């Protein structure tokens with residue numbers, strides 16, 4: 582039997598043998614060189630964001646490659662949702678840039694002329710960008726007063742102004758893709774669904790506009806193991822069949838190691854480790870190793886930080 586990701590035996594050989602200083606643990610991981618001829622879909626450089634005097638993001642450098650599934654791990658409150666909100670153009674960085682590439686040309690639809698920087702984008706550019714994104718919000722974020730049909734179809738009504746019969750067909754198709762019994766639930770309100778079903782409805786809404794990129798904020802948190810596997814399979818399926826680029830924020834190591842091409846870890850406002858899954862697993866950074874082992878001793882717990890050098 583092979584070791585599960587992050588298991589103690591798997592990590593025994595890679596645990597750091599030296600003491601790391603706080604600065605070393607918190608240092609940003611260098612950006613990986615891009616494969617020849619590849620332009621990232623999203624290139625984040627030196628992104629800083631604070632709320633009042635609290636610095637949440639402290640210099641994020643990250644490239645997202647077309648067609649990849651990139652998982653971002655990080656403790657609660659580390660700034661994961663804040664990062665997603667920047668990618669959606671809902672928050673403006675204090676410092677730094679988020680460059681987005683032009684949409685790829687598809688049959689019958691020419692590519693938009695150029696990429697742009699999100700912080701400097703005008704309303705029209707932001708609308709174009711948001712049209713390329715599907716977002717699975719932390720908590721399904723469905724509207725309680727609307728039915729499943731209305732919730733999932735909302736982007737087609739409000740953004741695309743599609744006719745009712747087309748909306749109906751596309752909602753049914755999106756619900757089937759997330760393995761939900763469309764006919765049984767179309768006219769139910771979210772309160773009548775289980776938590777797992779609500780999450781899937783949230784995913785159906787994210788894919789209904791056939792987005793090029795999907796941002797998932799904790800898609801599997803709080804779900805039963807079977808539903809977790811279903812959501813993971815769905816993410817893989819969307820990547821393989823539709824070529825979708827996915828950024829998945831998660832606490833779930835098992836899920837990350839199942840679906841990711843690359844894994845990154847956000848810690849104290851920086852990406853401290855990033856790489857293909859196996860490379861990430863062997864990162865010597867003690868914060869990564871603590872996350873992978875679930876140990877209570879390490880840089881993720883305050884007691885350890887107080888005991889380490891502040892230099």
Ligand SMILES: Nc1ncnc2c1ncn2[C@@H]1O[C@H](COP(=O)(O)OP(=O)(O)OP(=O)(O)O)[C@@H](O)[C@H]1O
Nearest residue numbers: 632633637655656657658659660661662663664719
């Ligand atoms: N609009 C805001 N105003 C003030 N503080 C905020 C705001 N948004 C986020 N924060 C703070 O920024 C920090 C990071 O929040 P964020 O929601 O990004 O964390 P997270 O990594 O997504 O956590 P979780 O895993 O619990 O979802 C938190 O301490 C939060 O209180």
Ligand SMILES: [Mg+2]
Nearest residue numbers: 661662719798
């Ligand atoms: Mg969050």
